[in-house]
Amino acid sequence: MNYKEITELIKLINRTDLAEFKMKDKDFEIQIRTKKYHKEESYQAPMVAPISAPVIAPTPTIIEAPKTAAKVETSEAPAAKSSANLLEIKSPIVGTFYRASGPDKPPFVKVGDEVSKGSAVCIIEAMKLFNEIESEVSGKIVKIMVEDATPVEYDQVLFLVEP
């Protein structure tokens, strides 16, 4: 496999649900592990749960131990990790994150705002479909994890909420 083919392969795998990909062809061997691989690994470790657990886990999950969180979310700010018992509002889809419903509109929420179950917190646009995301938890917004008008991944943490 040449460099270009490997790049194509990585791109293709990123668009799937695969956690791990291995391939062997004569003396050539490649192994690719995705974010999902590391997520499943670290989710399963502390829990005696079936493999399907991460899939059916509800969107807001309590950050358990700082150690686990560090492994899952490497991009997360260190300050946020240390605060235990915060609730997360995650992205249910891949798309673009917007804090307001239009360029001239105020943001749905700011740091310090109280949200309750059903409060609109942001919009995620995916392929010209606009999704108003409602909070499933109640509490105070303590951190906004994503910049306005930037891409978000499936299950990426958008907001941290203090219950």
Add this chain to the structure above:
Amino acid sequence: MQPCSKIIDKDYIFYFESIDSTNKFILDYISKNKPNHPIVAYTDYQTEGKGQIGRYWESETSKNLLMSLHFLPEKLLPENQFNLSMYTALIVATVLKSIMQTEVKIKWPNDIYIGDKKIAGILIQNVLQGKCIKNSVIGIGLNVNQTTFSDFIPNPTSMKLITNLTFEISKILDEICDLFFKNINSIYEYKSLKYNYISKIYSFREWKKYQKGEVVFEGMIIDIEPSGRLILELKNGLAESYNFQEIKLVFN
């Protein structure tokens, strides 16, 4: 008879002479009233007709169809929401084809085209809580009897411009509403939706110029991913997939 009343309880059909936006009306209505049944709203004039974020939909008073349909997709997962886009585009294309007896195409992701011109636009706004689409509001703007458009609107057309005939807007509203709700379970049928969608895609399997940033290149639509990403074949033989707004078709 009031349009849509065959399908929707008349208490949930809302008509306005003028309103900011029918999508916005329904979104506000459902957040206050949390209805568990579908709603239809239509108007003769919108003061803040919505396109994509920050864009507007322009229409002369009483000349065009401006409507929003609301329903509760219940079992549709957020990651399958492109089905809603394909479904709505297919419904509008089917109704237009039956009225106008002409070929109607869907320009990816969901603009409705006749020839090389845009005749209708669709704007979908969902309300999501966790992994559930609680509400879906589907706005449709169809150019019916309007014959002149502002210069800044790219390549518009209307039913009247194409046929020289004047159409009864409420009848078209009724037909779209009827077909939309009668076939609503098709939103769960990805394979048949995609098959029908692909068959109506504008410029499908035709080499066209596309623009990504400053770069213009040739590409040919060969497929659509389940998420709605467009797959183009390139002149170097490779296939590449693109997000909405990442590339645009260049009109000659």
